[in-house]
Amino acid sequence: MFxxxxxxxxxxxxxxxxxxxxxxxxxxxKKMPRAELLENIGEYxxxxxxxxxxxxxxxxxxxxxxxxxxxxxxxxDTIDVEAATRRGIIVMNTPQANTIATCxxxxxxxxxxxxxxxxxxxxxxxxxxxxxxxxGVQLHGRVLGVIxxxxxxxQVAQRAQAFGMEVIAYDPFVSEESARANxxxxxxxxxxxxxxxxxxxxSSLTPSSRHLLDATAIAKMKPGAFVINVxxxxxxxxxxxxxxxxxGKLAGAALDVFEEEPPDVRHPLFALPNVVVTPHxxxxxxxxxxxxxxxxxxxxxxxxxxxxxxxxxxxxxxxxTIAPILRPYLQLAEKMGRLQAxxxxxxxxxxxxxxxxxxxxxxxxxxTVALLxxxxxxxxxxxxxxxxxxxxxxxxxGILVTQAVNLTSSDYTNLVSxxxxxxxxxxxxxxxxxxxxxxxxxxIDKFRIDAVPDGLVLVISSRDVPxxxxxxxxxxxxxxxxxxxxxLGRTKPGEFALSFVNLDNPVPDYAIHALRELPEVVxxxxxxx
Numbered sequence: 001m002f003x004x005x006x007x008x009x010x011x012x013x014x015x016x017x018x019x020x021x022x023x024x025x026x027x028x029x030k031k032m033p034r035a036e037l038l039e040n041i042g043e044y045x046x047x048x049x050x051x052x053x054x055x056x057x058x059x060x061x062x063x064x065x066x067x068x069x070x071x072x073x074x075x076x077d078t079i080d081v082e083a084a085t086r087r088g089i090i091v092m093n094t095p096q097a098n099t100i101a102t103c104x105x106x107x108x109x110x111x112x113x114x115x116x117x118x119x120x121x122x123x124x125x126x127x128x129x130x131x132x133x134x135x136g137v138q139l140h141g142r143v144l145g146v147i148x149x150x151x152x153x154x155q156v157a158q159r160a161q162a163f164g165m166e167v168i169a170y171d172p173f174v175s176e177e178s179a180r181a182n183x184x185x186x187x188x189x190x191x192x193x194x195x196x197x198x199x200x201x202x203s204s205l206t207p208s209s210r211h212l213l214d215a216t217a218i219a220k221m222k223p224g225a226f227v228i229n230v231x232x233x234x235x236x237x238x239x240x241x242x243x244x245x246x247x248g249k250l251a252g253a254a255l256d257v258f259e260e261e262p263p264d265v266r267h268p269l270f271a272l273p274n275v276v277v278t279p280h281x282x283x284x285x286x287x288x289x290x291x292x293x294x295x296x297x298x299x300x301x302x303x304x305x306x307x308x309x310x311x312x313x314x315x316x317x318x319x320x321t322i323a324p325i326l327r328p329y330l331q332l333a334e335k336m337g338r339l340q341a342x343x344x345x346x347x348x349x350x351x352x353x354x355x356x357x358x359x360x361x362x363x364x365x366x367x368t369v370a371l372l373x374x375x376x377x378x379x380x381x382x383x384x385x386x387x388x389x390x391x392x393x394x395x396x397x398g399i400l401v402t403q404a405v406n407l408t409s410s411d412y413t414n415l416v417s418x419x420x421x422x423x424x425x426x427x428x429x430x431x432x433x434x435x436x437x438x439x440x441x442x443x444i445d446k447f448r449i450d451a452v453p454d455g456l457v458l459v460i461s462s463r464d465v466p467x468x469x470x471x472x473x474x475x476x477x478x479x480x481x482x483x484x485x486x487x488l489g490r491t492k493p494g495e496f497a498l499s500f501v502n503l504d505n506p507v508p509d510y511a512i513h514a515l516r517e518l519p520e521v522v523x524x525x526x527x528x529x
Contacts, residue, residue, distance in 0.1 A: 001025055002304045003043055003065075007032035008050040010072060014293025021301055038062055046300050048072060049079070057083040068092065068303040070296040073283065074384075076313055085314040092299050092311045095384055096151065097292040098283035103155035105282045106200055106230045109254035110160075112276050113226050114139055114198075119273060137197075137251075140164035145196030147212070148203035148231065149174045149184070150384070150396075156200060157184050168192055173348055173379055175398030176423070186347065193220040198228065204381025205232035207528070215240040224251045230282045233258035242269040256282050313386045325436075326363055329416070330370040332431050332439035335453035335529050336418055337374025339429055339441065342527035343459060346424030350400040351375065357414030361405045368403050371418055412442065444498055447489035451500035453529045455484075458501040460515065461522040464490045468520050472499065475518075479511040496522070 004018060006028045018026040027044075029036070032053065041047065041063045048070040049055060055069060060083045069084055071093040084091045112118055115136035123130060144160045146153045149171035157167040161183060168185045170192045179186045193199065199221065203209050213227065214237040227250060229236050238259060244250040252274040261280060269275060283292065299310050353368050355361050372390035385393060394401050417430040430443035431453070441451040444459075458476075462468050469486065476483060482504040490497040507515075507526050515524040 002045045003027065004046040004048060004300065005029070005041065005044040006048045007037055007053045008048075008072070010048060010050075010297075011290050011293035013290045014072070014297040017294055017297035018301070024301065024304070041066070046070065046304055048296055048300060051075060051078055053078065055079040055084075060084050060087055060089065063087075063089070068300055070300045072292045072296040074098065081314055090303050090309060091313050092296070092303065092309070093313055094292045094295045094299070095311060095389075097295050098288040099151045099155060101285040101288035102152050102230055102282040103159065104285075105256060105278075106152070106156050106202075106228060107159050109228050109230060109256060109276060109278070110139070110144075110198060110200065110226070113228065113252050113254040118276050139198075142166070142197040143168060143195055145170070145187075145192040145199045146184070147171075147189070147192065147199065147201050149179065149182075149186075150202060150380070150393075152231075153200075153202035154182055156202065157182055165198075168195060171397075172344075172346075173376060173397050173399070175349055176347065178396070178398030181398075189217075190220055193217060194222060196222060196225060198226045200228040201231045201235050203231060203235060204379075204384050205234050206378060206381050208378065209381075210234050211237040211240075213237060213241065215243070218244045218249065221250065223249060226251055227253040229254070230256040233261065233263075238267065238269060242267070242272070245269070245272050245274055252276070256280055311386065311389065322363075325359055326366065328433050328437045328439065329360055329363065329367055329414075332433060332453070333367045333370040333416055334374035335439055336416065336429050336431050336441070337371040337376075338378060338529050339374075339444075339453055339457075339527065340418060340420050340427065341375050341378045342457075342525060342529075343427060343444075344420065344422060346422035348375075348397075348399055348420060348422050350402070350421040351394070352402045352404070352419045352421075354404045354406050354417040354419075355415070356406045356410045356417075357412070359414045360416055364403050364405060367416065368401065371416075372401065375420070415442075417443075441500070444489070444500075446491055447496075447498040449487055449489035449498065449500055451487040452485060452502055454502070455529060456503040456506055457527045457529055458499070458503055458507060458515075458524065459527065460499040460501070460524045462497050462499065462518075463520045463522070464493060464495050464497040465520055468497065468518070469499070471518055471520075472501070472515060475511055475514050476501075476503075476507065479508050481505055481507050481511065 002024045004024055004026045018024050041059055045065050046068045050072050057080045066089050068090045069079060074093055074095050076093055079091055081091050116134040120134040140163055142165050144165045144167045146157055146169040149169040160167055168187050170189045212235045218240055241253055254276040256278045257280055302308050355364055369387050369390050372394055373385055373387055376390055376393060377385040412432045415430055415432050419426055419428045428445055431441050434440050439453055441453050484502040484504050487500040488497055515521055
């Protein structure tokens with residue numbers, strides 16, 4: 001008998017799915033106190049939560065029988081995924097179930113913003129009849145800029161087009177072909193900000209997308225534009241937004257999400273008349289709540305019965321007989337994908353992966369999935385990309401993925417090579433394991449190298465002339481950045497060189513700028529692998 005604990009609200013439809021399984025005993029305890037959760041979690045095989053219950057390392061440590069944690073929704077920020085992974089516990093979410101609800105709420109917020117509906121409603125209820133105060137704007141003929149053109153962004157675009165809006169989008173992981181199929185023009189972020197009358201955010205929250213709309217980005221926006229955020233609160237710098245709305249730079253904003261929830265309504269943003277706010281209602285429809293509950297119940301049952309594992313945000317358990325061989329290569333493949341993502345310029349079109357050697361050739365599919373996850377996750381977010389859906393996401397975005405096994409010999413017994421093609425060129429990265437367990441990058445484009453793909457990394461392309469390493473070291477030293485390892489590859493003496501520098505602490509922005517200003521340097525990028 002499997003025991004499932006549900007300390008948050010779950011719709012009746014989801015509970016019925018669990019109760020229909022004779023091998024499952026489901027216990028619902030709404031708003032379960034933390035002390036009670038810690039005391040009882042050790043009895044359960046599965047835990048299903050929403051955003052209210054925090055599943056931290058302490059809860060996971062006490063869950064001696066836990067095999068799966070299900071999040072009825074998208075965000076897993078309240079779950080310590082790393083701690084669960086270390087314990088071999090599957091963490092899964094339901095990223096598709098609320099697509100329509102979130103899309104419709106975005107459109108509702110845009111209409112409310114354009115026509116001053118909440119403000120006019122409040123005014124009339126006060127007994128006022130001041131029609132001239134609430135002069136709105138039409139959506140027809142306006143430009144909608146969609147930042148993040150995944151499932152929700154695509155659905156929003158389709159509905160906006162029905163209003164007669166022109167839609168442009170920014171998403172480096174969507175192909176031109178996929179965008180054209182949706183009658184949407186792909187542009188750079190700066191172009192989107194400059195051209196859009198309405199900007200709607202549908203990106204995942206990652207370190208690189210935090211405060212995507214900050215003061216600098218807002219300054220590039222079209223005067224009198226509107227902002228809608230039904231994605232993640234931290235995508236927008238709230239203070240910068242307030243200042244832009246107060247000054248008249250922006251005409252209005254509609255916010256369903258906030259960096260801290262519930263937000264502090266004493267913030268002056270909430271006093272502005274051109275702001276529409278809702279308390280995170282994006283997925284709050286009867287249908288979405290039903291669908292998310294049914295889907296997570298079905299997924300948890302499949303995991304408990306060792307059937308198909310869907311929407312896992314961490315890697316599900318693998319066959320223990322091949323785990324010692326496969327796990328280090330999975331780590332290598334994911335690191336290679338992250339490195340490709342960090343060095344990538346332009347819009348991704350194609351991913352070609354080649355395998356040489358007996359240890360990798362027998363596991364082409366999981367290794368390619370791991371590489372795709374590493375490639376897509378830095379931009380799309382860990383909540384959206386996992387080992388189960390990475391190929392589907394690549395396919396949805398029109399990215400061609402090919403796999404090949406090369407039986408010819410190479411310099412290494414086992415080798416994984418990945419070539420990506422963007423609209424600006426190609427890049428080849430190859431990697432292997434040293435001693436069967438230590439990931440190494442052995443080639444980047446035409447440069448042969450021996451580099452450790454881990455932690456903070458600085459990659460520099462430069463001309464191969466005397467003094468470059470010294471100048472780089474001087475700038476890093478002056479910025480109190482400690483070098484862990486410095487690896488160098490070059491083509492021919494006097495041509496070009498590639499530096500792969502492992503760091504103990506981050507390089508400040510001003511130091512990155514100083515490195516790029518060196519006359520010998522072609523480009524320099526700081527990455528986290």
